[in-house]
Amino acid sequence: MSGTILATPGYAASIDPAVNTLQQQWAKARYQTPKEQRQDALETLSKQAAALTAQHPDSAEALTWEGIILSTLAGEKGGFSALSLVKKARQQLLKAETIKPDALQGSIFTSLGSLYYQVPGWPLAFGDNKKARQYLEKGLKINPQGIDANYFYGDFLYQRGEYKKAEITLQKALKAPPRTGRALADSGRRKEIELLLKKVKSNF
Template sequence: MNKIKQLALTAALWGLSIAAQAADVSELQQLWAQIQYELPANQQSQAFSVLADQARQLTEANPDSAAAHIWQGIILSSWAGAEGGLGALGKVKEARAELEQALTLEPEALQGSAYTSLGALYYQVPGWPIGFGDDEKAAELLQKALTLNPDGIDSNYFWADYLINQKRYAEARTALLKAQAASPRPGRELADKGRQQEIRELLKTL
């Protein structure tokens, strides 16, 4: 059985019990990391589509869970990135709505991850008239994320990526080194390994 079929089967079996469980996003986190960092690029869009369905089921079963909305937003964003093109715009708009909902429910959930993910969308998505991209809004959101999680790997990584986008290279290097020194996250070993590789690649460009 190839990797994408294994992921789909795991997600499907997990989905059978979603309605009966609390909003535990750990399985979404693990499956996301496998798709993001282990699957070939040409298989990621299909795998993220399967995972997005499971995330939606979890959110529908737990509508008041900020964590569930955050992870639905992250998965939709990743799916959009894997798919690319104008067809991805609808997915990033859905992702924005999920992350905004998380902020209305619990802004501090998952150490401010909604701010981090939403800020990333605002600097990565094209601006008007194509999309809703806004560099000033991105900076505001990413700074809020850093206030909540000043030493986090993701909060510092995305702030650094934003700074590179703004050609503020010295500041970006400082943020990347801080991300590189972040403490390991229990249960997120694969995600941390993949993010550290991305950090090293960005440092090389500086």
């Protein structure tokens, strides 16, 4: 599992200040925290997210961000130690889907899709490329211009060897409109898109 696991799904700032704080702290941990300190920062943030969802178990937004944070932490840890984290992330995202599937501009679907193509398949975990495509396309249907929805779908296509379609999707991601209150996340994501585009183009 790579550090790109995110489930991130980006999205406009939440109206809930507590969820907005999670968003901002996630971006700081993901894009500004030194590599050697990143895991600890995400561990701390995952505890804050768990506390928030314990207080608000019916908040799809809080559950989604707990899933995103756990997914990112799993990407940092890697290996077998990450499996319990991605399973918990999927559990929270699936719960969010039952509450408010279109929350955070489709980020539930994009996050689930990113998990399904980045984690191992059975018997180790639940990786499933068919489900990944279905969820990623659902996310795009809700947020067709979104930077994260297009980035993760583009990465999925690259992993599947669909290079031309991946390039088109990633170029679209680069042109995504800025998200309110998400300047750091947008900047970090664009750098990831540019790096991935170089890999895609090397296959032409």
